Amino acid sequence: MPPSSTVPLPRWVLAGAVAGALFLLLPLAAVTAEVNWAEFIPLVTSDASLAALSLSLRTAAASTLLCILLGVPLALVLARTRFPGKRLVRSLVLLPLVLPPVVGGIALLYTFGRQGLLGGTLDLLGIQVAFSTTAVILAQTFVALPFLVLTLEGALRTAGTRYEAVAATLGARPWTVLRRVTVPLVLPGLASGAVLSFARCLGEFGATLAFAGSLQGVTRTLPLEIYLQREADADAAVALSLVLVVVAVAVVGLSYRSAPGRSASTRSAAGRSAPAGAAG
Amino acid sequence: MSRCRFGTVITASLVVGVLAGCSNTAAQQRESGQLTVFAAASLSAPFTRLAEDFEAANPGTAVRLNVAGSADLAAQILAGAPVDVFASADEANMAKVVDGGLTAGEPRDIATNTLTIAVPKGNPAGITGFADLAGAGVQVVVCAVQVPCGAAAAELEEAAGLRLSPVSEETSVTGVLGKVASGEADAGLVYVTDVLAAGESVQEVPFPEAQQAVNRYPLVQLAGPADADLAAAFVRFIRGAEGQAALEEAGFGAP
Amino acid sequence: MALRIQAELPDRGVDVAFEIGDGETVALLGPNGAGKSTVVSLLAGLVQAENGRAELNGTILFSLSNGKGLSLPAYRRGTSLLAQEALLFPHLSAEENVAFGPRSTGTSRRAARAAARRWLAETDAAAFASKRPGELSGGQAQRVALARALAAEPDLLLLDEPMAALDVETVPVMRRLLKRVLAGRSALIVTHDVLDALTLADRVLVMQEGRIVESGPPAEVLRRPQNPFTASLAGLNLIRGGVSGGRLVTADGLQITVPDAGAAAQAAGALLAAFPPSAVAVRRPGAPGTADPGREVLSVTVTDLEPQGDRIRVRGAGLAADISPAAAAELSLGVGEQAEFLLDTSAVTSYAATAVPG
Numbered sequence: 001m002p003p004s005s006t007v008p009l010p011r012w013v014l015a016g017a018v019a020g021a022l023f024l025l026l027p028l029a030a031v032t033a034e035v036n037w038a039e040f041i042p043l044v045t046s047d048a049s050l051a052a053l054s055l056s057l058r059t060a061a062a063s064t065l066l067c068i069l070l071g072v073p074l075a076l077v078l079a080r081t082r083f084p085g086k087r088l089v090r091s092l093v094l095l096p097l098v099l100p101p102v103v104g105g106i107a108l109l110y111t112f113g114r115q116g117l118l119g120g121t122l123d124l125l126g127i128q129v130a131f132s133t134t135a136v137i138l139a140q141t142f143v144a145l146p147f148l149v150l151t152l153e154g155a156l157r158t159a160g161t162r163y164e165a166v167a168a169t170l171g172a173r174p175w176t177v178l179r180r181v182t183v184p185l186v187l188p189g190l191a192s193g194a195v196l197s198f199a200r201c202l203g204e205f206g207a208t209l210a211f212a213g214s215l216q217g218v219t220r221t222l223p224l225e226i227y228l229q230r231e232a233d234a235d236a237a238v239a240l241s242l243v244l245v246v247v248a249v250a251v252v253g254l255s256y257r258s259a260p261g262r263s264a265s266t267r268s269a270a271g272r273s274a275p276a277g278a279a280g
Numbered sequence: 281m282s283r284c285r286f287g288t289v290i291t292a293s294l295v296v297g298v299l300a301g302c303s304n305t306a307a308q309q310r311e312s313g314q315l316t317v318f319a320a321a322s323l324s325a326p327f328t329r330l331a332e333d334f335e336a337a338n339p340g341t342a343v344r345l346n347v348a349g350s351a352d353l354a355a356q357i358l359a360g361a362p363v364d365v366f367a368s369a370d371e372a373n374m375a376k377v378v379d380g381g382l383t384a385g386e387p388r389d390i391a392t393n394t395l396t397i398a399v400p401k402g403n404p405a406g407i408t409g410f411a412d413l414a415g416a417g418v419q420v421v422v423c424a425v426q427v428p429c430g431a432a433a434a435e436l437e438e439a440a441g442l443r444l445s446p447v448s449e450e451t452s453v454t455g456v457l458g459k460v461a462s463g464e465a466d467a468g469l470v471y472v473t474d475v476l477a478a479g480e481s482v483q484e485v486p487f488p489e490a491q492q493a494v495n496r497y498p499l500v501q502l503a504g505p506a507d508a509d510l511a512a513a514f515v516r517f518i519r520g521a522e523g524q525a526a527l528e529e530a531g532f533g534a535p
Numbered sequence: 536m537a538l539r540i541q542a543e544l545p546d547r548g549v550d551v552a553f554e555i556g557d558g559e560t561v562a563l564l565g566p567n568g569a570g571k572s573t574v575v576s577l578l579a580g581l582v583q584a585e586n587g588r589a590e591l592n593g594t595i596l597f598s599l600s601n602g603k604g605l606s607l608p609a610y611r612r613g614t615s616l617l618a619q620e621a622l623l624f625p626h627l628s629a630e631e632n633v634a635f636g637p638r639s640t641g642t643s644r645r646a647a648r649a650a651a652r653r654w655l656a657e658t659d660a661a662a663f664a665s666k667r668p669g670e671l672s673g674g675q676a677q678r679v680a681l682a683r684a685l686a687a688e689p690d691l692l693l694l695d696e697p698m699a700a701l702d703v704e705t706v707p708v709m710r711r712l713l714k715r716v717l718a719g720r721s722a723l724i725v726t727h728d729v730l731d732a733l734t735l736a737d738r739v740l741v742m743q744e745g746r747i748v749e750s751g752p753p754a755e756v757l758r759r760p761q762n763p764f765t766a767s768l769a770g771l772n773l774i775r776g777g778v779s780g781g782r783l784v785t786a787d788g789l790q791i792t793v794p795d796a797g798a799a800a801q802a803a804g805a806l807l808a809a810f811p812p813s814a815v816a817v818r819r820p821g822a823p824g825t826a827d828p829g830r831e832v833l834s835v836t837v838t839d840l841e842p843q844g845d846r847i848r849v850r851g852a853g854l855a856a857d858i859s860p861a862a863a864a865e866l867s868l869g870v871g872e873q874a875e876f877l878l879d880t881s882a883v884t885s886y887a888a889t890a891v892p893g
Contacts, residue, residue, distance in 0.1 A: 115463035130464045131419065131447035162622055168609035169579050169616040170687045172639035177610075180635070184626040213448025213459060214424065220449075228451050231351040232426035 028245055035242055036235040043239040051217040052225035053243065059133060059221060060201035063140035067197040070141070071148035072190070076178075078149065079156035097146045104142050105210025112138060113211075135212035136219050140201035147200050148193040155189020156182070195255030199248055313341045315506045315514055316362060318353040320369030320428075320497065322393065322453065322473050326530040327367070333526075334517050341510065349452060350374075350428060357382060357502065364504030364511040367497060367518070369393070370428035374498040384508060387500035390518055391532035393471045394494055395432050397485040398460045398478070405466035410487040413467055414442050421456050421465040424449035429456070432493045433469045439492035457482060471495070473531035496535070537721040538691055540596075542577050542587035548745040549573045555691065558719040562726055562736035562753070566764050570745040571725045575695045578723065579616045580609035592690045610639070615689035619696045621676035623668035629679045630655065630664040636687030654682035658712060674705030678712065685716060692722040699727065710734060729757065729768045741765050759886050760809060771809040772854045775888060778806050783885065789852060791831045791878060793885035805888040814882030815856035817849050819866060820873045831878040837868050851876065 036043070043049065078090055096104055110116045112129045122129060129135050159182070167181045168174075183190070205223040212219040214228065222244050230237040319327045324347045331343035346353070346363075350373040357363050358380050367390065368374040374387050399407050405418055413420045422444065423430030430449065437444055447465065450456045456468040461481040475484040499518060501511050517523055524534070537559070541552040549570040555561050563571050576582035578589065578596070583606055589596040591613065597606040615636070623632045633651035634644075642650065655661045660678040663671055671679065677697065684692060697713070698706050713735055717724075724735060732739045732753045739756050741749035741764065749761045760766035766773035776785035783806050784790045793808050820834065835851030842848070846857040849868065856876050858866075868874055 109462050109464065113462060113464050131421075162618075162620075163624060165579075165581050165609070166616060166618070166622045167624070167635065167639070169581075169612070169614060169693075170636035170639055170683065171610050171613075172635070173610050174608075176639050180639075181624055184624075187626075209451070209455065210458065213421065213464075214450055214455070215446065215448050224451070228424050228426050230355075231349065231424075231451065234355060 031238060031241050031245065034238045036239065039235055040239050040242075043233075043236045044243050046236070048216055048220075048225060048229075049236070049240055049243075052220055052222045052240070055133070055136070055217060055220065056202055056222040057247075059136045059140055060198050063137045063144060063201040064194050064198045066137065066141045067145050067148045067201075068190070068194055071145050071152060071193070071197075074145075075149045075152035075156060076182075079153045080161070093149055094146045096143050097150075101139075101143050101204065101206030102210045105139055105207035105212075108135075108138055108142060108207065108211040131213045131215065131219060133212075133218055136208050136221060139207035139211045140204045143204050143207055144197040144200040147196040148190075151193030151196060152186060152189050155186040155193075158189075159185045192255045195251055199251045199255075202244065202248060202251070313338075313507070313510060314344060315341060315364050315510055316344045316346065316504060317365045317367070317514065318346050318348075318357065318361075318363045319367040320350045320353070321347050322369055322471055322477075323347070323367055323391075323497070323527075325477055326526040326532070330518060330523055330526050333522065334514055337517075338510070338513065343514070351426075362505045363502050364506040365499065365514055365518075366502055367499040369495065369497055370431065371496055371498060372428075372431075374500065377500070377502070382502050383500050384503045384511070385501040385515070387498040388519065389496045389535035390499045390523065391497040391527045391535055392494050393473055393497065393532055394490045395429070395436060395469050396472045396475055396490055397487060398457060398468045398470050398475050398482040399466065399485055400460055400463045401481070401483060403483055403485065404463070407467045407485050409485070410436075410440060410489045411442065413444055413469075419464070419466045420444055420446045421448045421450060421459045421468040422446045423453060423456060423469070424451055427451060428495060429453050429469070429471060432495050435493040436469075436489060440489045471531075476531040494533070497532070538578075538589070538591050538723075540578065540587070540589040542574075542584040542589060542597075544573060544577065544582070544584050546585070547573050549577075550745055551742070551747050553740055553747055553750065555721055555723060556737075558721055559737045560717045560720065560722045560724060560735055562724050562732040562739045563742055564726060564729075564732055564739055564765070564768060565742035569742045571742055572695055573745075574742070575616065575693050575723065575725055578612075578691065579614050579693055580607060580612045581616075594690075613688075613690040614693055615684035615687045616693045616695065617677075617680055617684040617697050619699045621668070621671075621673070621680035623671075623676055623680055623683070625668050627668075628664065629660065629666050629668070629671065632668070632679060633683045633686045636683060640687070650686050651682070654686040655679065657685065657716065658682040672705075674701055674709060677701060677705075677709060681712070681716065690721065692717070692720060694722060694724040696725050696727065698731070729770075732768075733757070758809075759807075759884065761807065761889060766809060769809075771811055772815070774808050774854070775805055776808075777804070783808050787852065789833060791833070791883065792880055793883055794880075806885055807888050808883050808885045810878065810883045812843075812848060812855040812857040813846075814879040815854065816877040816879075817856050817858050817862070817866060817868070818875050818877065819868070820875050822875070829880055831880055833876040833878060835874055835876055837870050837872050837874050840868065840870060849874070 074093060078086065078093070111118055112122065112135070113119050114123070114130050129138065163181050163185060164177050167177045172180065203223060204221070205227065208219065208221060209224060214220045214224045220228070222240060226237050226240045226244065229240060317327065317331065327345055327347070331345050335341050335343055350369045353366065354368065354373040354376045357366060357377050366377055377383060378387060397407055397410070397413065399405070407413065407418070412418065422433045425431055425434050448459060450459070453470050453474050456470050457474060457478050459465040460468040461478065467485070475482060499515065501515050504511060528534070536554050537557045538555040543550045547570060551574055563574060565571050573582060577584050580596070583602070584597060584599050585602050586600055588598045594613070595605060595607070596612055598604050599606060623629070624635065627635065630648065630651045633654050634647040637647035637650045638644070652661065652664065655664055658678045658681050660675065660682055663675055663679060668676055681697070698709050701709060710731065717735055724731065726732060736753055738751065739753045740747050741756065741762070743762065743764055749756055749765055756765060757769040760769050760771060760773055763773055774783065774785055774789060774791070776783045781792065782790045783793045791808060793806065833852065833854070835854065837849060837851045839850040840847060840863070843857055847860055847863040849856045849858060849863070851874060854876060
């Protein structure tokens with residue numbers, strides 16, 4: 001823990017901080033207050049709810065895996081190489097962060113859809129993306145990938161290249177350096193990036209709705225279920241919202257506990273903060 | 281929107297008080313002859329035109345038209361949104377508002393709507409009627425049963441004795457139209473008016489069974505903030521010849 | 536010859552050529568920014584030369600012309616690097632750090648472990664084998680890092696100021712350790728410290744502004760410095776000039792009598808004279824004094840006064856004089872004042888300039 005500042009902050013900063021925190025927390029409190037507790041258990045354990053929750057967790061896990069597979073190489077290239085147009089590539093990679101998700105969904109539709117850019121090719125390979133769980137995973141990966149790339153690239157930059165240089169002079173090939181030095185050093189960053197991506201996948205709505213459709217157990221994830229329930233049964237929507245909030249809080253809480261975000265360049269700090277799993 | 285007002289009150293009183301302007305629209309409204317109308321999304325095009333016509337016929341009047349899904353609108357009205365007239369796309373959501381005791385008059389139907397089959401341009405799957413939708417390999421998209429167009433589709437399936445296996449149950453007509461227009465789906469069940477509004481992007485395949493599930497559009501005057509006579513005048517205007525003509529032109533059936 | 540390198544890197548203003556013999560330890564000295572670390576990086580394969588060629592034990596490290604040609608990647612060069620900071624991999628124990636090199640080059644887990652133990656013992660670090668880098672002091676970490684560099688069994692060991700970041704108390708221990716492990720090993724050690732050069736190196740190279748300006752056995756180079764940096768390392772005043780009438784005359788007009796000036800001047804165009812600051816006394820101008828033939832009087836403006844051990848160093852006209860604090864108090868000189876330096880000419884060594892002036 002860094003020592004708290006000895007110079008006190010101006011009071012108005014504290015007032016602003018309180019206002020900001022309330023602004024974020026009040027809506028959550030309001031949702032909680034709105035929950036019909038008598039009906040809560042039946043509402044969240046209905047077939048539709050459980051199907052949505054299970055689908056959300058499964059697709060978010062698969063998407064996170066895909067984010068890692070695609071995002072780690074991307075982050076490495078962005079952090080460790082120089083090539084013309086790199087700034088442009090980075091901006092484009094981060095585009096889904098600022099793009100309305102529904103735009104992402106439409107873009108995916110015109111890429112992987114039946115009539116899309118790759119639709120014909122995929123069709124020939126016997127892959128039907130439209131209205132499948134695969135479409136949900138693609139949509140989630142599309143919106144969540146920048147979170148992983150951004151977090152990991154930051155971690156890589158902080159870790160620097162000095163350890164990698166030492167490893168190379170000791171005779172380690174690039175793959176060994178990556179596996180035994182680079183990845184263990186940025187493991188906390190990778191973990192927090194993955195958790196952020198997972199959380200973003202769980203919350204994904206717009207791109208899924210536009211690209212994958214909505215069918216119970218196949219494409220109707222928890223956010224889509226909430227949106228739909230809201231039409232007919234407000235109590236169910238509120239109860240499911242609370243479930244999603246709780247899952248998200250748990251996931252984010254976990255990430256902040258596991259990722260101390262300390263720089264790996266300070267010898268002593270990095271030594272202690274490296275997770276036990278990295279030792280092997 | 282009522283959400284805005286609700287949120288603003290909390291935020292304003294508890295946090296900063298910056299956005300307070302939003303909460304006294306009711307008072308401003310009465311002075312300026314403003315009328316707030318909540319209408320189902322499918323009524324968007326005719327109501328927009330009718331609102332303009334009404335303003336022109338009643339100088340000094342401003343009609344604020346809020347268009348969304350009927351369930352959303354009903355929920356907002358029940359949450360205290362200041363609304364003078366409500367037009368729903370189904371009877372269920374109208375019933376909620378009536379049960380909430382917020383009406384200033386009896387709801388009466390202003391239009392009807394029937395389902396039709398929307399197919400992508402060129403009708404690649406060669407759909408010719410309702411029975412084709414149950415064919416193997418046909419990708420059909422419908423509305424979820426929780427929304428009016430989905431309820432109507434379910435009713436139709438029941439009446440026709442046909443089980444559809446949709447690949448997606450969308451939360452709105454827009455969702456169904458989007459999937460059809462992009463060619464993802466081979467066919468979708470939407471309202472006649474939606475196909476008309478969608479223009480070139482989709483084609484219609486009419487089918488006789490559609491008449492077995494007719495959707496009714498009730499309209500009611502609410503105890504809103506505007507002058508009751510003004511609201512009543514708007515209701516009369518919609519129910520009158522001019523209103524009916526505009527609705528018919530948009531594809532709606534007579535009530 | 537273990538290493539032969541000639542390399543040019545115009546971007547960093549580096550252009551060097553030197554050799555390291557089998558089992559020879561060479562110290563690379565030079566002021567900050569001279570390009571010493573660049574030379575290390577060129578050898579380690581962390582920076583690529585524009586032009587040049589290097590060969591280590593018969594293997595070509597690089598052979599480049601205008602940035603094109605052959606350049607072995609760092610991991611195939613057999614040049615371990617020990618830098619100022621230990622840079623132990625923070626997620627590995629000390630032993631795993633040392634075993635890293637052998638493991639990376641295909642040694643079995645068991646053999647790598649045994650090698651790690653052996654090298655940790657060699658560097659007096661066996662006690663820390665199971666510790667994490669975060670639990671080690673700076674000196675302990677550097678010993679483990681040395682073991683790690685040695686365990687890779689390099690053909691050439693590169694040491695880039697390996698003691699610069701250590702505590703004053705730890706430096707002598709590390710220096711003794713280095714002396715032991717460097718014996719008979721081909722190594723290049725970059726240092727600031729003249730003591731490192733004297734105790735560890737068989738030969739020194741002095742680098743300035745990207746060029747190697749002096750080379751030779753440490754004692755020789757330090758006794759007869761060719762340029763001001765080397766002279767300052769050796770703790771000597773150095774003046775350079777031409778010979779006129781048996782006297783050395785500098786470009787600034789300073790003149791002193793030097794021993795056997797005639798012979799020295801015949802050997803080369805320019806003459807150098809070196810003498811320690813302790814051979815210079817200071818007095819105020821016009822102060823009464825005997826005219827001593829063994830003393831040269833130089834009028835200077837005082838540019839700096841600073842403590843130097845138990846003496847006070849007075850600087851003027853590019854020369855240094857060390858006087859006792861008592862003498863300094865008596866003189867009570869200030870910066871910018873005039874003074875006279877009295878040089879004991881018997882302490883002056885003069886020799887021909889061989890290198891390009893720095």
